[in-house]
Amino acid sequence: MAVNPTYPGVYVQEIPSGVRTIAGVSTSVALMLGRSRQGPLNDPKLCLSYSDYERIFSSDSSLSDLSRQVKLFFQNGGTQCHVMRIANGAIAASVELQTSGGDGTLVLTAKQAGKLGETIRVRVNYKGQLPESTFNLTIFRLETNAAGVQQEVASESFQNLSMDPNSPLFAPDYIDQNSALITASVSGTSPGASAGFSQSAMPIIYDSSDPASFQTACENALGDEVDTNQLKISIDGSRFVDVDFSDIDVSALAGPSIVEFRTQLAAEMLSAIESAFTLANLAGTTCTVSLEDGPTPGANEAPADASVLFRFTSNNDGDLLVRSANQNDLAASLRLGSGQGGLEVTSYSEARPAANGVNLHFTTAATWNALAQLTQDSLTDITLPAVDSDGNAITQTINFDLVTSDSADPMYFGGGVREKLAIIRDAINNHRNANKRTFFWTATLDGYRLSLEHSKAADNYIGTVTTAPTNLVAAIAAAVELNVKQYSVGTTGTSGQQTPGSAGDDGSAPLLSDYEDAFLVADRDIDMFNLMVLPQDAEPAQPITDIYGPASIFCQESRAFLVMDPPSDWTDAESATAGVDDLRVGLVSDHAAVFYPRVKVNENGRVIHVGPSGAIAGLMARIDTSRGVWKAPAGIEASLRGVVGVERQFSDRENGVLNPRAINTIRSFPNGIVNWGSRTMDGDNDFGSEQKYIPVRRLSLYMEESLYRGxxxxxxxxxxxxxxxxxxxxxxxxxxxxxxxxxxxxxxxxxxxxxxxxxxxxxxxxxxxxxxxxxxxxAPLKPAEFVILSIQQIAGQLEAG
Structure with a gap:
């Protein structure tokens, strides 16, 4: 920074040295492409160990030698390897989840193409503080362990998801960003938003023949005498606004009928809400207030024979939420808001995927009223499927007692409907704890939803539920939903609220076009690699030799080196020397080298023949670290690890035929199996190439890349x-x-x-x-391929006589 002296004194000025250190790049980052059973398709992943590879792609080697080559690379000294799964025509499994009403809503697709996607299972439930707003998703894979038992692996859990596109937890987006197993999208038939509402759960009972009775009941409910007249309300996502109903004079309202009175009272309450929102600078945020018919009172409430429930509904197909006020709270007395036991249904509640298992949901006026008006001793037991001690299917009946001090009261008295549902829940769970070997149901209660889950059932199992006395089944039948135990990604989920999607398909062996597409992805997504290995496919669609040419061109463009396996038709030295010229066709010869023969590896007692390229790439990495990239990855110290033999032994004379043709041999010596060649494909003796040797070519590439970046x-x-x-x-x-x-x-x-x-x-x-x-x-160093010893005997000294 320049100094501008203004006062007498000493000034300090830093002057740049002009030195910008050029750092040498890594020389042994590998890139391998091939088929595998799992892993992202056409998406390179950096593996720093074989364990990393197994975690992402599995150790399965039935489709190609990819896993074997990666393992050999790390066994022989490799430290960084980009792996890309490629295949031709691979398909990801999918399934469409339906709403409770049978509409498609959420399409789930396996993130990884292939048959593995069909092992993914999904469970949906509505557990949480907002059981009528959000849902929870558990995703996992079913895997059969060594004992033949299916177990859940790679489990993921996402809580409080929403089908509201404006929610930060909008299910498709949130799942896409956070799940390692699936992607999600909205189905084309998914229902849109509907008006959300908040309804009280404490009925106001009155005598339908006496308007004065109704007026008095409303006065008491709105707290004219006890000052319970305030709420907090949020409409269409607004902040919560304090609403005070104390200015409403219920006694001054007049009408010729109860219907007219209900209309006037609703209008007054709406006016109070609008005033509060206008004062909060939220004018135009509107809702509707209504007094809905509630459940029929019991005999002990005579002469009362009718009731009403307060309902607040959004006018814009948005959410309307009620919370307790800081003082003079009306929510507690009327049971308004989910926190006070009220019924709150949000705008996208009906667009959620249906919950799994058996669900009894009392979340509409009809189902809530049907349950609430039952007398407390009406339901006496529940019957569910079970098994006997021999495993035969039977049913078991759980008895419970809902009788309180006055058994004639309807269920909304003596603690409320939720309390009665909780008694049923506890009775089922207590029965399970007492009969763990024959009864496998677990009950949970969230809001007005009683959910039953079967822990032992198969995926498509759909349970049944029967209540007694049987004449009450019809009264709550509309509240019962039966669904499969869990959803299946793919084609096996044929029951319940799901539509089978695409079957997972591993695809066939990649074609040249698939490799070329992969090269484009690698060029875009991988910062740098130095060594390329193309593992052999189990069922190749075309000879790997057809791929080597374009691969070597890509290596040349990327300043990398192609390590090649020998063609399958090389069976001896003669066939190798006869076929090496064909291998050079279309090849950038100085950016590639071939190593022959294949090596043997031991897999669980079985000897497998594998191309040596992965081991050679790892060897190059090891020699680079210990000696430098200018040292040939060959010789006595270039032993191959993780191999138990070679497919064919070569004599010195056979080696003497192969080496001049630039075929690098893998040989077995007493000290181990070693690489005994270091020539590029341009290293034929007849070519006279400057890039005859691998270390010379790789040193040049190292310098080019380092200077390019530096x-x-x-x-x-x-x-x-x-x-x-x-x-x-x-x-x-x-x-x-x-x-x-x-x-x-x-x-x-x-x-x-x-x-x-x-x-x-x-x-x-x-x-x-x-x-x-x-x-x-x-001035490059070139390896000493030929060590010539000249040995001469010294004759005894002759003396002249």
Whole structure:
């Protein structure tokens, strides 16, 4: 930063050194492509160990040698490997979940294409604080363990999801972003929003023949005498607003009939709500207030023979929520709001996927009233499926007692409807605890929903429920929903509230077009790789040799090196030397090398023949770390780990035929199985190539990639001598570091390398075009392939007589 002196004193100024260190890139990041049973399709994943690979792609090797090659890579010293699952025509399994009304609502699709997706199961329930608003989703895979028992694995749980597109927990978006197993989308037939409402759960009873009776009941309910006249209300997602009904003079309301009185009272309450929202700067947020017919009172309430329930409904197909006021609370006395035992149904409640299992839901006026007006001793028992001690299907009846001090009272007295449902829940769970070997139902209660889940049933099992006396079944029949135990992704879910989707398909062996598509993805998504391995498919659609050409072109573009397995028709030295020229057709020869023969690996006592490419790539990584990329990955120290033999043994003479044709052999010596060759496919003796040897080619690629990344700062800098000097300094420092490590020939830097960047390399014409030219030269080390010993006997000294 420039200094602007204004006062006498000492100023400190930092001056940039011009040194920008060029760091050497990694030389042994592998890329492998092939088929597997699981894992994301066409989405490369970085694996830092074989355990990482198993977790993402599994150890299954039935479709290709991918898992074997990755394992060999890490066994032989590899540390980083990008793996991409590819296949032709793979399909992801799916299923469409339906609402309670039978409309499609949520389409679930396995994130990973293949048959594995058909092992995914989904359970839906409405447990939580808002059982009429949100839902919970549990997703898992069913896997058969070694004992033949199915178990749940990879389980995920998502709570309080919503089908409201404006919710932060909108199910399709939230699942897509957080689930590792499935993606979700809204079905084309999914129902839209409907008006949400909040309804009281404490009926106001009155004598239908006496308007004065109704007026008095309403006065008492609205707290004219006890000051319970305030609520908090939220409409269509607004903040909660305090609403005060104390200005309503119920006694001053007059009408010729109860119907007229109900209309006037609703209008007064609505006016109070609108005033409160206007005062809160929320004018225009509107709702409807109504007094709905409630359950018929019991005999002990005579002469009362009718009742009403207060209901607040959104006018815009939004949510309407009621909460308790800080003082003079009306919600508690009328049981308004979910926290006080009221019934709140939100706008997208009906769009939720149906809950699994047996559900008794009293969430409409008809079903709530049908239950609430029953006398407390009406329901005496419930019958559910079970098994006997021999495992035969039977039914078991659970008795419960809903009788309170006055058995004639309807169920909404003596604690309310929820209390009675809780008694049924507890009776079922107590019966389960006492009969764990024959009875497998668990009951939960959320709001006005009693849910029964069967722990032992199959996926498509649909239970039954019978109450006694039997004449009461019809009264609550509309509240009973029967659904499968759990939903099945794929085609096996044929019952309940689901529509089977696509069957999962692993696809067939990838074609050349699939590999080329994968190369585009890798180029976009992978920052850098240096070694490419293409494992053999179990049922190849075309010879892997057809893939090697385009793969080597991609490697050339990516400054990487292709490690190739021998073709399947190479059975001996003669067939290999005869076929190597065909292998070079279309190949960027100096960016590829072939290793022969295949190696043997032991898998659970079974010997498998595998191409050596994965092991060789790992060996290269190991030698790079211990000796440097300029050291040939061959020789006595280049032992292959994780292998138990080679498919074919070669003699020195056979090796002498293969090596001049640039076929690198894997040989078995007393000290182990080693790589005994280090030539690129351009290393045939007849070619005279500068890139004959693998370490020379890979050193060049290493330098190119390191300088490419380390010189990006040069772009847009002023193109003149100060820039050129900085380039010479930084590139020279990088090259000198390699020289000191022994990467080049020569005993002095001048003999080993040079860096030139000046007016000779960059002419004025280049500068006018925005070009700076840098010339870097180096003297590569070449491996000592042939060690020749000249041994001579020394004759005894002759003495002349």
């Amino acid at each position: 010189l990006k700062w040069v772009v847009f800098e002023p193109n003149d001598e100060p820039l050129w000097a900085q380039i010479r300094l930084n590139v020279g420092s990088f090259m000198h570091g390699l020289f000191r490590q022994g990467a080049f020939q020569g005993s002095t830097p001048k003999e080993a390398y040079f860096v030139k960047c000046d007016s000779e390399t960059t002419t004025q014409a280049d500068r006018n075009l925005g070009i700076v030219n840098i010339v870097v030269g180096f």
